[in-house]
Amino acid sequence: GAGVSQTPSNKVTEKGKYVELRCDPISGHTALYWYRQSLGQGPEFLIYFQGTGAADDSGLPNDRFFAVRPEGSVSTLKIQRTERGDSAVYLCASSRQGNSPLHFGNGTRLTVT
Amino acid sequence: DAKTTQPPSMDCAEGRAANLPCNHSTISGNEYVYWYRQIHSQGPQYIIHGLKNNETNEMASLIITEDRKSSTLILPHATLRDTAVYYCIVRVGGGATNKLIFGTGTLLAVQP
Numbered sequence: 001g002a003g004v005s006q007t008p009s010n011k012v013t014e015k016g017k018y019v020e021l022r023c024d025p026i027s028g029h030t031a032l033y034w035y036r037q038s039l040g041q042g043p044e045f046l047i048y049f050q051g052t053g054a055a056d057d058s059g060l061p062n063d064r065f066f067a068v069r070p071e072g073s074v075s076t077l078k079i080q081r082t083e084r085g086d087s088a089v090y091l092c093a094s095s096r097q098g099n100s101p102l103h104f105g106n107g108t109r110l111t112v113t
Numbered sequence: 114d115a116k117t118t119q120p121p122s123m124d125c126a127e128g129r130a131a132n133l134p135c136n137h138s139t140i141s142g143n144e145y146v147y148w149y150r151q152i153h154s155q156g157p158q159y160i161i162h163g164l165k166n167n168e169t170n171e172m173a174s175l176i177i178t179e180d181r182k183s184s185t186l187i188l189p190h191a192t193l194r195d196t197a198v199y200y201c202i203v204r205v206g207g208g209a210t211n212k213l214i215f216g217t218g219t220l221l222a223v224q225p
Contacts, residue, residue: 004156033212042200042215043157056212091156099204099211101147104156 002026004105006092012111013082021077021108025094032075033102034067035059035091043091049075082112116140117201122220125195131188133219135201138182145204146177147213148186150197157200157215160186191223 005024013019025032031050035043045059049069060066064082069075079086089109093102118136125131137146147162161168161175163184168175174187188195200218204211 031211035215040217042198042217043213045212045214048212059212093156095211101159101162102157102213103159106154106156 004092004094004103006090006105006108008108009106010109010111012113014113015082015084017082019079019082019110021079021090021110023075023077023092023094023105025073025075025092026103027073029094029096029103030072031095031097031100031102032069033093033095034075034077035093036088037091037107038088046077079110082110084112086110087112116144116203116214117216119199119201119216119219121217122222124222124224125188125191127193127223127225128190131191131195131221131223133186133188133199133201133221134183135185136183137201137203140181140203141205143205146175146181146184147202147204148173148175149200149202149213149215150195151200151218152194152197160199162204191221193223193225195221196223197221 007022033048034046037043047067048056052072064080066078089107091107093104095102145162148160149157151157163175177184198218198220202213
């Protein structure tokens with residue numbers, strides 16, 4: 001069946017610009033997670049949604065980062081005033097419920113020039 | 114903060130069993146041991162998880178020591194396609210805190 005889909009697969013933007021990254025979870029999965037991964041490091045947790053609400057946003061690095069999931073399915077990660085340090089692979093995952101195994105997409109590679 | 118310790122890298126000959134160790138000496142009674150792997154340019158892939166009993170599925174076996182302070186992931190017949198970074202993660206079962214905290218994992222290189 002269809003897995004977690006992330007678009008775009010690659011995004012290049014200039015410093016200071018605004019970007020949106022999209023995640024389509026597996027159908028019926030109520031939990032959705034965002035992570036980011038820098039080269040040579042493991043994925044770093046950003047935010048976790050249970051349904052429409054953010055149950056844990058403790059990993060968002062600062063107020064330039066924001067995520068929404070208005071209908072409890074698709075989620076968008078929004079980054080304002082991008083900085084070169086935001087360059088990373090942004091991974092999305094979903095799970096059937098909060099304590100089920102996570103299924104990851106292949107990520108969006110963000111490059112800020 | 115990662116709660117697990119893994120060797121940074123390991124080699125394994127193709128066709129042999131790959132045994133990947135993980136220490137989790139501070140694991141709590143309600144924490145599960147999860148294993149994921151990440152092949153280059155892909156997202157992490159779920160392999161297996163367990164609480165205290167040994168587990169086996171079509172991908173691997175998970176052996177957890179009786180005191181639960183360490184575990185071993187076993188790939189019974191490694192192939193070149195098993196070359197990846199393997200992450201061992203402890204995760205609370207149930208409750209509100211459901212995130213996975215990744216460390217830096219073990220890079221398994223399967224040699225022909």
